[in-house]
Amino acid sequence: MLLVQLIYVSSISNGFTEDDIAQIIDSAKRNNLSRDITGILCFNRKYFLQCLEGSRAKVNEIYHKILNDKRHDNIIMLEYREISQRDFVDWSMGYVGDTSINEATNKMYSVSSEFDPYKVSGESAFLLLKHLSKTVNVV
Ligand SMILES: Cc1cc2nc3c(=O)[nH]c(=O)nc-3n(C[C@H](O)[C@H](O)[C@H](O)COP(=O)(O)O)c2cc1C
Known part of the structure; x- marks a missing residue:
């Protein structure tokens, strides 16, 4: 089984509530732990930026669930690559909030001081996530 890393950006859909984010983190941790998926999720109350890493088949399986989730839309994959080691090994889904x-x-x-992951390259998205992983506040 190959180790892969996937990064995508998405936007909250209409009707998104505060409760949704807690539920997303809960199911992410539960499902990812049982599949040996690790990663990080950033959320600024408008956009999500997430990295998933793990076996190719399992990352693919979870990404398909995420694609079908009505709580967000405009989901764009920024990066997908085979990796030789994980970058976010400490978290089944580390969470970074807007603060x-x-x-x-x-x-x-x-190019801007605003958090808009639709405007960054895959490589910059990865480096941004690496930077933000130093501030993960929910493990
Ligand atoms: C932005 C976002 C990120 C998500 N990340 C994950 C994730 O990392 N792992 C996961 O299992 N579900 C994640 N979800 C939730 C899935 O879309 C789906 O609701 C969940 O996997 C269903 O879990 P269940 O089959 O156990 O009910 C995410 C949803 C959103 C909107």
Whole structure:
């Protein structure tokens, strides 16, 4: 089984509530743990930026569930690659909320100081996630 990493961006859909994010993190942790998937999820109350890593088949399985989730839309894959080691091995799904995503960080990886992952390359999205992983506050 090959080890892969997938990064995508998406937007909250209409009707998204505060409760939704807690439920998403709960099911992510439960499902990912049982599949040896690791990763990180960033959320600024408008956009999601997520990295999933693990076996190709299992990352694919979870990504299909995520694609069909009505709580978000405009899902764009930014990066998909085979990797030789994990970058987010400490978390079944580390969570970074908007208080950790500041203007200086956004400016470092994009052309703007706003968090808009639709405007970053796959490589910059990865580097942004690596940077933000230092501030994961829910393990
Ligand atoms: C932005 C976002 C990220 C998600 N990330 C994950 C994830 O990493 N793992 C996961 O199992 N489900 C994730 N989900 C939830 C799935 O879309 C789906 O609701 C869930 O896997 C269903 O779990 P269940 O079959 O155990 O009810 C995410 C949903 C959203 C909107």
